[in-house]
Amino acid sequence: MKQGKSLPEVLAELQRQNGLKRDYIAPATAFKLENDGETFVLSHNDGKCENFDMTDLFHRQIGSTLEIPAKYYDAMRKQKPELLAQNVNAWFGDREQSYMVRSMSYEVNPEHEQHENAEGTTGTANIRKTAGVARALLSDRYRRIDNTEIAAAVLPLFAGQDGMEVASSAVTPTRMYLKILNHRLEQEVVPGDIVQAGVVISNSEVGLGAVSVQPLVYRLVCSNGLIVNDFGERKTHIGRTVETVEDTFHIYSSETLEAENKAFMLKIRDATLAAIEETRFAMIVDKLRDSTEAKITGHVSDVVELTSKAYGLNQGEQESILDYLIAGGDLSLYGLSNAVTRASQDVESYDRATTLESIGWQVVTMSPSQWREMNR
DSSP states (O other): OOOOBOHHHHHHHHHHHHTTEEEEEEEGGGEEEOTTSSEEEEEOTTSOEEEEEEOHHHHHHHHHHTTOOHHHHHHHHHHOHHHHHHHHHHHHHTOOOEEEEEEEEOEEETTTTEEEOTTSOEEETTTSOOSEEEEEEEETTBOOOOHHHHHHHHGGGTTTOTTEEEEEEEEOSSOEEEEEEEEEEEEEEETTEEEEEEEEEEEOTTSSSOEEEEEEEEETTTTEEEEOSTTOEEEOOBOOOOOOOTTTOBOOOOHHHHHHHHHHHHHHHHHHHHHTOHHHHHHHHHHHHHHTTSBOOSOHHHHHHHHHHHHTOOHHHHHHHHHHHHHHOOOBHHHHHHHHHHHHTTSSOHHHHHHHHHHHHHHHTOOHHHHHHHTO
């Protein structure tokens, strides 16, 4: 399992970010791009404007919202930013919908006049007069479930409990992850190969998926983490439409929305406890045991290549998986899955490592017909 930051470091980062977040609901007609193609402007009813730098994701969400093809959007952004601004402003000007803009203001160091954005990069504050960074453009029905709320809901379930450990955690520019192990709940897949139960909780504040609670399997012999896509829970961020506030567009949660969020968090807590339930863990281990019987009979390199194509693995990941499969000596479907999850520890991106941990389970549970195709 790829190691991220320690839990205290993650909680400190969540607290830091919480003090910088600013969310708005505003009509599309209040939005525009400057001619540099990199400055987003939000106009208020009182005539004042706020300028924001933009993340790559925010650019992508503008293009998707306005149905501008990604290749064309990227070409304009790189080669003709003034044309990008004209396109975006024209389409925003024709929209009647309102949207949510999630932003994060910059921290300013008075001694060095530096600002730091949500992704940790810095620049001189007096070069660009921006309020911060626009990090997500979302529906006005987007339910704001922030990372601190998720952490506050699930971590007390395990605090002080013997055998429970937050084994890995991270806050990336797009997601938060908490990977928790129950060292007291373990079984053997084959003699000497012990796995323990766990759960992974993830959340995206910027529209890249629902709150997700999934079982996690931790393999002791190699510290691999396997995320179980089945048996998990996903809670979407879609809620009631939030009305704009007359003067500032700033969002204020109503009592109704707060009550709905409380119920939402109770469901997340229930899903978290269910993910590490003993019966569910036994079902997962049975799947792993079945996969040990599915042997590789074809050329190992061909099996890895076909697997990589099926699950969108890049060349470097493919080569790493092949190396780990051969080194491990277990030429079975189970061994192939373990090679995938072991390779996840070598990739730089925590997001990508987590994706590979999920692909490991997809490999284990591929259909017999798909396995025959891979193994021909």
